[in-house]
Amino acid sequence: EAQVTQNPRYLITVTGKKLTVTCSQNMNHEYMSWYRQDPGLGLRQIYYSMNVEVTDKGDVPEGYKVSRKEKRNFPLILESPSPNQTSLYFCASSSRQGALLNTEAFFGQGTRLTVV
Amino acid sequence: GDSVTQMEGPVTLSEEAFLTINCTYTATGYPSLFWYVQYPGEGLQLLLKATKADDKGSNKGFEATYRKETTSFHLEKGSVQVSDSAVYFCALARSGYSTLTFGKGTMLLVSP
DSSP states (O other): OOOEEEEOSEEEEOTTOOEEEEEEESSOOSEEEEEEEETTTEEEEEEEEEETTEEEEOSOOTTOEEOOSSSSBOOEEESSOOGGGOEEEEEEEEOOBSBSTTOOOEEOOOEEEEEO | OOEEEEOOSOEEEETTOOEEEOEEEEOSSOOEEEEEEEOTTSOEEEEEEEOSTTOEEEETTEEEEOBTTTTBOOEEESSOOGGGOEEEEEEEEOTTOOOOEEOOOEEEEEEO
């Protein structure tokens, strides 16, 4: 079954304690991205990756890091989490056929992060 | 920059009512347009898409027509069901750019 898997689904942590949210896809997609979803703000892109070892900032990258060492994995790293990073996070992947125009983005089920 | 504006929710309807969720966009060139749906506790799923002006996307009884003259992509369904209760996101992808720009989402609540 084609899917994007995020772990963990729920996480409560304390300010300043480094954490990693993992994302893995089994569709051999080149493109992967991370979004955060906040009430009244919709989805905002944090980082994206066009392929292995190629990453770029989205709209709200501050406080986050990513890496793309393998095609299937795209972890999101919060080196020093703060309460304003409390949010619902989604990983997504899609294939590239030129631009993104005709390809569907597949989303993970989300990770609800609370930073206290 | 690119932007997508959706009507604010929640939209509350009775079963079998007609649904319209408005979406307008601002983008350079000729973007592709999408509607994604998020059911409670789940990730987003593609509902329908249109890649050029006057295209109509359709799926599961939902329809949306790409109107370049009004820069709109309104979502419609003739008869909603309780199972359609979800958050609906309008999005665009601009030619040459591999990112999706989302609207803020519109919650739909359908009562029996």
